[in-house]
Every structure is written in structure tokens, then in C-alpha cells.
Amino acid sequence: MTDIPPNKAQRALHLHRELDKVWADLPGLRGFFTSVNHGTIGLRFMATAFVFFAIGGVLAMMIRAQLATRQGAFLSSELYNQIFTMHGSIMMFLFAIPLLEGLALWLLPKILGARDMAFPRLSALGYFCYLFGGTTIVLSLIFGVAPDGGWFMYVPLSDKTYTPGVNADVWLLGVTFVEISAMAAAVEITVTILRCRAAYMPLTKMPLMAWYLLGTAAMMLIGFPPLILGSILLELQRAFDWPFFDITRGGDPLLWQHLFWLFGHPEVYIIFLPAAGALSTIIPVLSRTKILGYGAIVAAILGLVFLSFGLWVHHMFTVGIPHMALAFFSAASALVAVPTAVQVFAWIGTMYEGRVQFRLPMLYIIGFFATFVLGGLTGVMLAMVPFNWQAHDTAFVTAHLHYVLVGGFVFPMLAAVTWWMPMISGRWRVAGLGESAFWLIFIGFHGTFFIMHLTGLLGMPRRIDAYPDNPEWEILNLVSSIFGMIQAAGFALFAFDMVMQWLFGRRSWRNPWRAPTLDWAMPLPAPSYNFASLPGPVHDNATAILPLAKGEGLLPGAPRGHRETLVVEPASGKPDHIAVLASNTALPVLTSLAIGSFFGLMLAGLYWLTPIGIVATLVMAWRWGTIMGVDYDPPWIEVAPLLTLPTHFSVTNTLAYTGCVALLVADGTVFASLLFGLGFLNVVAPNWPAPETGWATGMMGLMALAAFLVILAATFAGRKAATSRDPRVWTRVGFVCAVLGLILMAGLATGLDDPRRHAGDALRAVMLGYVAVHAIVVAMLALRSDRDARTGRVGPHRRGAIPAWQLFQRFLLFTATISLTVVVTQEVL
Amino acid sequence: MGWLLRSLAGPVLWAVLFSAVYALHGIGCAGGWQNRPFFWTDLQHAVLAGLWLTGIIAHLILVRYLPSGDGIKQFLIIAGTVIGLVSSAITLFPVVIISSCLSL
Structure with a gap:
């Protein structure tokens, strides 16, 4: 319709x-x-x-x-x-x-x-x-x-x-x-x-x-x-x-x-x-x-x-x-x-x-x-x-x-x-x-x-x-x-x-170029909110400037005092829900300072202090999630006569979920590039393979298998949490498994050869590090999901951070399986 | 979104085929496949040409069976499959005519 x-x-x-x-x-x-x-x-x-x-x-x-x-x-x-x-x-x-x-x-x-x-x-x-x-x-x-x-x-x-x-x-x-x-x-x-x-x-x-x-x-x-x-x-x-x-x-x-x-x-x-x-x-x-x-x-x-x-x-x-x-x-x-x-x-x-x-x-x-x-x-x-x-x-x-x-x-x-x-x-x-x-x-x-x-x-x-x-x-x-x-x-x-x-310059009149696109369907200079009411099938070009300014389009004004915009289905543009966006906050500048502190300490050569920058970044990332949920079921919003939509709190296919998918595409490319590097050095670089190693292959395989199994268990917990009415047990299981996986990978790392010895050893250490970083991310997401569940942010239609956790958890399982296999296989070969 | 995925299928197949042929070329050169006779050619050329031709056949299947819908959606699906086919045909044709592992 x-x-x-x-x-x-x-x-x-x-x-x-x-x-x-x-x-x-x-x-x-x-x-x-x-x-x-x-x-x-x-x-x-x-x-x-x-x-x-x-x-x-x-x-x-x-x-x-x-x-x-x-x-x-x-x-x-x-x-x-x-x-x-x-x-x-x-x-x-x-x-x-x-x-x-x-x-x-x-x-x-x-x-x-x-x-x-x-x-x-x-x-x-x-x-x-x-x-x-x-x-x-x-x-x-x-x-x-x-x-x-x-x-x-x-x-x-x-x-x-x-x-x-x-x-x-x-x-x-x-x-x-x-x-x-x-x-x-x-x-x-x-x-x-x-x-x-x-x-x-x-x-x-x-x-x-x-x-x-x-x-x-x-x-x-x-x-x-x-x-x-x-x-x-x-x-x-x-x-x-x-x-x-x-x-x-x-x-x-x-x-x-x-x-x-x-x-x-x-x-x-x-x-x-x-x-x-x-x-x-x-x-x-x-x-x-x-x-x-x-x-x-x-x-x-x-x-x-x-x-x-x-x-x-x-x-x-x-x-x-x-x-x-x-x-x-x-x-x-x-x-x-x-x-x-x-x-x-x-x-x-x-x-x-x-x-x-x-x-x-x-x-x-x-x-x-x-x-x-x-x-x-x-x-x-x-x-x-x-x-x-x-x-x-x-x-x-x-x-x-x-x-x-x-x-x-x-x-x-x-x-x-x-x-x-x-x-x-x-x-x-x-x-x-x-x-x-x-x-x-x-x-x-x-x-x-x-x-x-x-x-x-x-x-x-x-x-x-x-x-x-x-x-x-x-x-x-x-x-x-x-x-x-x-x-x-x-x-x-x-x-x-x-x-x-x-x-x-003298004041410009509206749409001075007589362009057809929607960017010119607004007063000049463009106001902070762009459109007083949003364009739709009736108002879909620059000539709709007056009806939109008078609120005849969709979602007119800001009667609830929130920054709201329309979210649509990707291909058809069919309205799906209303996203309530973040308002003015100092969190971004503080987060960039936290990230910057890590880079600054690295640049200064104070490597032993860099964990401070990492922890500061994680604290900021945690605070990032605090405004992203509500502990009640928000009423649906009338966008236009006969068109009422839920807010993003009550749907799972949110902007954040799509954003996580996009982010994981980039993340997956980092991983693919790492595999390319490994393959390239293996095939092209001289002085391969790496010299014989000292650790027992069987022990390493056992440790890798244990790490894989706990990550698998965490993925199962994420899946159960996504469908459970009371996911608190599963969020805790997921968190504990992620931490256990980190401990096992730390143990595995102690068995690897010194990364300074050979590029193969260094690449193995990087692969393990890549998995460990993602294990930290999923541990945080599991903890955030647990917090959401305990504070009432999760209900029949509200899932809090669980969908994002589930997505990252699956990605971790995929990359960890390959990485752990590579780490052990290199030992065997 | 189905039409968009169909439009992307041809170029994605090119990307996969290009990566696979390039990787196999490196592996073959490292493994000395160019020195192993294989019928009237060598193992390196045979493997790479075989993979290339398989890819071209897969592209032709996409060109034949993927287009659907109408209007611009159909146009983009056809364009996507043809872009993939032409790209694979042109960028990988060297597998049949050029010496494999010689360099400067």
C-alpha cells in the first residue's frame, strides 16, 4: 500500500x-x-x-x-x-x-x-x-x-x-x-x-x-x-x-x-x-x-x-x-x-x-x-x-x-x-x-x-x-x-x-538551481532537522517544500521530544519502524580521547601503559550502550493517518543490527587479508617453513579443541538467549564461556614459539590475538545482554543487545574455527 | 533484495574466480607445476585453464538462468551477469596464452 x-x-x-x-x-x-x-x-x-x-x-x-x-x-x-x-x-x-x-x-x-x-x-x-x-x-x-x-x-x-x-x-x-x-x-x-x-x-x-x-x-x-x-x-x-x-x-x-x-x-x-x-x-x-x-x-x-x-x-x-x-x-x-x-x-x-x-x-x-x-x-x-x-x-x-x-x-x-x-x-x-x-x-x-x-x-x-x-x-x-x-x-x-x-552574499531564494531532488525541498539554509515532516510517495521531490514544512508529510514535528526518523525496508522502501536517535552528548569526544590515549601511548613507546588506553576505550564502549534500551513497551507512533509504526526498541531488525552486519563485513575482510598474508608468505617468501617448534602438538591440539568447544557453547547460549522469555541464565552462560575461551587462548599462546623467531610464528600470534580481541567483544556483549535482561530491557518484543551479541558470537565461532585450525595445522606441518 | 543479490552474483563469481586463479597460480609456481608435463601442455596451464573454463561455464549459467523480473531490476541483473562474464573472460584469458612463472 x-x-x-x-x-x-x-x-x-x-x-x-x-x-x-x-x-x-x-x-x-x-x-x-x-x-x-x-x-x-x-x-x-x-x-x-x-x-x-x-x-x-x-x-x-x-x-x-x-x-x-x-x-x-x-x-x-x-x-x-x-x-x-x-x-x-x-x-x-x-x-x-x-x-x-x-x-x-x-x-x-x-x-x-x-x-x-x-x-x-x-x-x-x-x-x-x-x-x-x-x-x-x-x-x-x-x-x-x-x-x-x-x-x-x-x-x-x-x-x-x-x-x-x-x-x-x-x-x-x-x-x-x-x-x-x-x-x-x-x-x-x-x-x-x-x-x-x-x-x-x-x-x-x-x-x-x-x-x-x-x-x-x-x-x-x-x-x-x-x-x-x-x-x-x-x-x-x-x-x-x-x-x-x-x-x-x-x-x-x-x-x-x-x-x-x-x-x-x-x-x-x-x-x-x-x-x-x-x-x-x-x-x-x-x-x-x-x-x-x-x-x-x-x-x-x-x-x-x-x-x-x-x-x-x-x-x-x-x-x-x-x-x-x-x-x-x-x-x-x-x-x-x-x-x-x-x-x-x-x-x-x-x-x-x-x-x-x-x-x-x-x-x-x-x-x-x-x-x-x-x-x-x-x-x-x-x-x-x-x-x-x-x-x-x-x-x-x-x-x-x-x-x-x-x-x-x-x-x-x-x-x-x-x-x-x-x-x-x-x-x-x-x-x-x-x-x-x-x-x-x-x-x-x-x-x-x-x-x-x-x-x-x-x-x-x-x-x-x-x-x-x-x-x-x-x-x-x-x-x-x-x-x-x-x-x-x-x-x-x-x-x-x-x-x-x-x-x-545576498540571501538565496529557495531551490535556486530548480533541482528536482529532495535536498532542495527545505528552507535555506537547511534547518537542523531537515524536514518538518518526512517525504513519502505523495511528497517525493523538491516541489513538496511547502506541504512538508506544514507537516503534511510523515511523522510531523517532534511532539514526544525525541529525535525520530523513519526506518524502511532495504529494497522496497516500505516503512518499517521509527528510530529514536541519540541527542547531544559528549560521549563521542570522550571515546575518541580514550582511543587516542592508546595510540598516543603506542607512539610514545610506553607499551606497558597501553592497557590503560584499552580499558578506557572499553569503559566508554560500555557507556555507549546505556541509552540504547527502555524498560517498558513504548507505544506505537502514528506516522500518518492509517499508518502506525513501532519504535526501534520493539523490533529486532534495527539500524544497529544492519550496522553490525556492515561492520562484520569489514571485520571479515581484515581476517581474509590475514589469511592472504599467511598464504602469500607460505607460498612466495623464502625461508619457509618455520624451524621446528618445541611444544607438544597433542597438547596444543587439545587446548585449541577446548577453546573451540567453549566458543561453540557460548554461541549456543546466544541462540537460546535470543528466543528465551527469560534469557538471564543463557546470558550468564555466554559470558562465562567467553571468559573461559579467553583463558584457554591465553594458555595456548604460552605454548606458541616466540613471534620474533619467524614470520610464521608472528602470524600465528596475530591470528590468536584476533580471536582474543573478538572474544573480549562478545564477552562484553554477553555482559551487556545480561544487564539488559536484569534491568527489564528485555521483554517479549524488546531484545536489548542480544541480537548484536548473537551476530558477533557467530562471527567469532567462524573465525576462531579457522584460526585455531591454522594454529594447530602449522604445528603439524 | 533478491534482485540486488542476483545483480551481484556475476561480479561476485568473477571476484572468487580471479582470487582462486591468482592463488592457484602462486601455489603452482611455488610447487613447480610448470615443469610437470600434462598431455600437450604442463600441469600449471592445465589446472589454471581448467579452473578458468569451469568459471566461464558457471558465468554462462548465470547469464542464462538468473535474469528475472522486469524494468530496471531485470536490466541490472542482466548487466551484472554480463559484467561478471566479460570480466572473467578478459582478465583471466592469459591463463591460456602466457608463460606462467617467468618473471623479470
Whole structure:
């Protein structure tokens, strides 16, 4: 039934005041630390990302100043190494990814017709992890201990032997800390798109931007875990001498390259897809027509998401990989151009069909076409192995990657910022400034990087700080440097334009672009709650702005004083229940500080104090659950006449449950990457197998079997608790079994060989550690479920934390079975 | 959600097949399969080509039997199965034409 009758119209101002009281941030500094609203957090992400972009840009100018002449004396070699490493790391980890996260957090609820993201506190936690981690990385430059091994931190250069200081630790720990925000955003984006859309908005009719962001989030869930694992392994090697990458003890530096590029190449598409989403949103409106080939674009996204995971080895073509493997990845690298081309032709076709208006966002889109297509073509050149061998590690690759990343991300994102700025600021831009900024950026960019292709083909390697014996490179570099400064002036003017618009622009009228999407069905600037009443089948586009403001849509106002939004079934968009979301709280910032204390202690080398950080994080995680249940059966809520829905307290298929599934997909990828590492070293690395061990195989097998059996018993207890009317016995059994499993694994660990002896021993210890960490998580969930059961939060329809516990418990059983088998099998073999 | 899973089936099969062939290639090279004759070829090429062809047959089955529904859902299922088939055919065809374990 998709005919939902409208609610009775109310006074729009009354609804606004009622909602703003519930959804607004607290005033002043308290608001900064307690806000969880997606609008605030999304804007903060974007603003912080642009600050880091400015820092990265200044570093780029220093690089160009150094390279402008043959014997550049602007920077010492040591400082130059830090600066080019920081430039790449900042642009990738502190600008590009957070900017797309910020755009997604800010935009998604608006374009999907919801009031907030699925997990507001997770948004805030992600932001503070990003802010603290990013600030630490940047501050390291001031203290002269910034990472200096290149943005991909290849070993052995980045291991303790060749980087004895903390420079590499700053990168490994800082980036991993920042990546918590990426994983949080990936889970949030996935769940929000699948569950928090307008009523009866099916997946097949949602805006293309949502498809792009769904693809991005899925790629982040799969793409980031290999790097997280790689960073953990390298930090373990640096801190405790576990030799995962030490070839003399069964490790292999190529394992790092595999894990890094398993993340690194999909990363390019993770960055590109949201930008392409912005293009697919803006192009049809500014061409005054509909997008051409909606289905073909969705299919292209599907193809890109998968194919982009089959290309990573093209970054390693020169390391000595067998011809056949090179051919697999060369073919995949060429093939990925097809879905990209489908999108480019769909955009060109849309413009051809319509009447293009050359307004400021369209200028940036033209800049995108001119830049990205060139970058794509040089990408196909680099996908060909013989050419790659010639151009590898030269300035040609630097030019290519900047064409792809600036063309495929920066130009579209600048278009996006100018597009949505009226919604952010409520103001229209100052005429002329934006166009001038565009031309400076466009001319400056191509002047800098087009010529760099030639510099590279003449043989200039990347990352050198001087070239005294190569006068033929000097004029090319000088030209690049001059245009680089022009480009920087363009970006500065862009920033000035934004500030001028915010401060002095005239008030924008509603829907200034005459766009059809729901994000424009709200007053400008966007209010804290987005929609006074939620869109549905009757009010499904931007023309519904007045009926929605007057409460004629679904779930009008905030009469219960809670932050409520609609949750739907994933595919059809059929309304399922009402989620009561978290309100302003300092818990996210405190949790990020607790996590940060662990990373800080690791960075300081105070390893024996790191349990303090772990315990602090666990305490915060425990507090996270305290607001997530009620000890009574909440009444159902009237969403519209004839449509009444339960709250999330009374259903099992909640947003949290979907979020746990998404999180476990990422978690499972970490585990799969670990198995990949084990298989890779076993097959490829020299000095295998590990030397004979001392412990009795039978004893080890017995211990592993006992650990498996108690985990199995805990899983059974979780299952019984899920269906029992009084689950208290089962929650306690589950908790005791989890603790017993931990004790048995600790016993098993004492029987393993010293992890410093051989990479095989180190990998076994990591696998056992992985299982132990998950056993701690399920023990906490079992305890939380027990607490819920004892405090009345569990009833016939209220299940508290039990569904999440059950899910993690099953995951633990699966991974523990494999891990324990591997640990024992390695002993036998 | 059924149509979405059907759309994903082709690319997922490609991912599994690609991973399996790449892993088996490494195992074969480490085990010296390229030096063991197998009919008119060697064991390495025979195993990899056999796996590839099996995968292609599985893809063809998906292309033939998976599409259902109508409109854009059907289009996406067809597109997904074809993307999987073409990807497997193109990215893994080297198993039949290129030397297996030689490197730089």
C-alpha cells in the first residue's frame, strides 16, 4: 500500500520551533563537543578537510619551489622527504577521504528524505578521531619527526633499521586512528542508504548520488581493512620485532605492498565515485533535462566497485611478478576503463540532449572532463606492462595521478561545493570571483602537470630533491613551478569566494538551481532537522517544500521530544519502524580521547601503559550502550493517518543490527587479508617453513579443541538467549564461556614459539590475538545482554543487545574455527 | 533484495574466480607445476585453464538462468551477469596464452 494519506496541515513556524528545540546543537563550545547532528558534523568534516587541503597545498608549493631549479637549496633532503611524504599523506588521508565523508554525512539524509544519519554518535566519534589523528600527523612536521618514507611507506625503508625514529610510527598510528572515521562513515553511509530513505523510495528510484555513495561505502568496508591490517603488522614489527616483512626470518616486503595497494587502488575509485555522484546530480539540472542511462550508470557503478579490486598489482609491475600474473592485472586495469567510459558518455549524452547552462558549477564540470579523461587515458597507457616498466616511478606517474585525482575528485568537488553552498550558507555567491578562481585553477593545474608528463618521459624520477646532472629537466620544472603558484592563487581565491559568500552574499531564494531532488525541498539554509515532516510517495521531490514544512508529510514535528526518523525496508522502501536517535552528548569526544590515549601511548613507546588506553576505550564502549534500551513497551507512533509504526526498541531488525552486519563485513575482510598474508608468505617468501617448534602438538591440539568447544557453547547460549522469555541464565552462560575461551587462548599462546623467531610464528600470534580481541567483544556483549535482561530491557518484543551479541558470537565461532585450525595445522606441518 | 543479490552474483563469481586463479597460480609456481608435463601442455596451464573454463561455464549459467523480473531490476541483473562474464573472460584469458612463472 503506497497511498499514505497526508497529515493535517499545521503552522510551519510552530513545527519549526518544536523541531529545532529537539534537534539543535547546544550553544557555544559545549555545542562543539556534544553535537551529533549530521548537518553540523558533515560541515565540520568538510571545513577541516579544506584546512588540511590548504596545509597540503602549502607543502606542494614548497616542493615546487625546491624543484624549480636544478640545485634547489630551498629545503634540505631530510626535510624534503618529510614534505613530499606529508603532502601525499595529507591529501589522501586528511583531505580527500574526509571531504567525501563530510559531503556524504551532510547530504545523504537530505537527499534521501531523512532527518539524520543512522548513527549520529558514530558520526561525531569519527570526526573527533579524524581531528585528533590528523592534528597529530600534521604537528609531527613542526616537531621535525614527520613521516619521510613516501605516502605508501614501503618496507624495508620504513622499518626500524632504516627509519629508527618515530617518523614511520606517526604515519602508521596516525593514519590508523584517522581510518576509524572512515570505517565509521562507511558503516553509517551503508545503513543510512539501505534503511533511512523516504517512505516507498525503492532502491531503483533513489537519486544516483545515493547509488554512488552506496558503492563508495561498500568499497570502503572492503578496501580499508587490508591497510589497517598492514599498518598493524608493520607497527608490530617496528615495536616488537615481529618479522612480517623481514625476509631473513620468513617475511617479505612485498606483503606490505600487496596489503597497501589492495587498499590503495580501490582508494582511487573510493575518491572518484562520490565526485561522480555529484556530477550525475548537477549535470542533468544544469542541462535542463534528465540523466541519460540511469540503469547503465548503476550497472557501471557495480562494475567499477568490483573491478577496482582486481587492479592493485599494476602498482607493482616492476617488482618481479611472473608474466601471467602481470597479464591478469594488466587486462583488468584496461577493462576498468569501460565502466568509467560508460559514465562519461552518459554525462556527455545528457548534456547533448539538454540545454547546457554555463554557470559556475558547470565550469568545474568542464574542467573535470578536460582533466579526468586525459588522466584516464594515461592510466590505460600505464596499464600496459611494457610502457609501465619505462615510466614507472617517474614524473609521468606523478602527472597521471594528479590528472586522475584532481580531475576526478577536486574539480567535481569544487562543483559540488559551489552547487550546495546556497543550502549551507543560505546565501548566493558574489559575482565574478568564482569564475576567476576557476580559470586560475584550471590554467595553473594544466600548466603544472601537463608538462610533467614530458619531464617524466625524459626520465626524471619521482621524489628527488635535486637534479644537478640533468639540465634538460630544468626549464620544464621551472614552468611547472610557475604554474603551480598560479594554481595555488586560484585555490586561495576559491576559499576567499566562499568566505565572501558566507559573510556578504545576498540571501538565496529557495531551490535556486530548480533541482528536482529532495535536498532542495527545505528552507535555506537547511534547518537542523531537515524536514518538518518526512517525504513519502505523495511528497517525493523538491516541489513538496511547502506541504512538508506544514507537516503534511510523515511523522510531523517532534511532539514526544525525541529525535525520530523513519526506518524502511532495504529494497522496497516500505516503512518499517521509527528510530529514536541519540541527542547531544559528549560521549563521542570522550571515546575518541580514550582511543587516542592508546595510540598516543603506542607512539610514545610506553607499551606497558597501553592497557590503560584499552580499558578506557572499553569503559566508554560500555557507556555507549546505556541509552540504547527502555524498560517498558513504548507505544506505537502514528506516522500518518492509517499508518502506525513501532519504535526501534520493539523490533529486532534495527539500524544497529544492519550496522553490525556492515561492520562484520569489514571485520571479515581484515581476517581474509590475514589469511592472504599467511598464504602469500607460505607460498612466495623464502625461508619457509618455520624451524621446528618445541611444544607438544597433542597438547596444543587439545587446548585449541577446548577453546573451540567453549566458543561453540557460548554461541549456543546466544541462540537460546535470543528466543528465551527469560534469557538471564543463557546470558550468564555466554559470558562465562567467553571468559573461559579467553583463558584457554591465553594458555595456548604460552605454548606458541616466540613471534620474533619467524614470520610464521608472528602470524600465528596475530591470528590468536584476533580471536582474543573478538572474544573480549562478545564477552562484553554477553555482559551487556545480561544487564539488559536484569534491568527489564528485555521483554517479549524488546531484545536489548542480544541480537548484536548473537551476530558477533557467530562471527567469532567462524573465525576462531579457522584460526585455531591454522594454529594447530602449522604445528603439524 | 533478491534482485540486488542476483545483480551481484556475476561480479561476485568473477571476484572468487580471479582470487582462486591468482592463488592457484602462486601455489603452482611455488610447487613447480610448470615443469610437470600434462598431455600437450604442463600441469600449471592445465589446472589454471581448467579452473578458468569451469568459471566461464558457471558465468554462462548465470547469464542464462538468473535474469528475472522486469524494468530496471531485470536490466541490472542482466548487466551484472554480463559484467561478471566479460570480466572473467578478459582478465583471466592469459591463463591460456602466457608463460606462467617467468618473471623479470
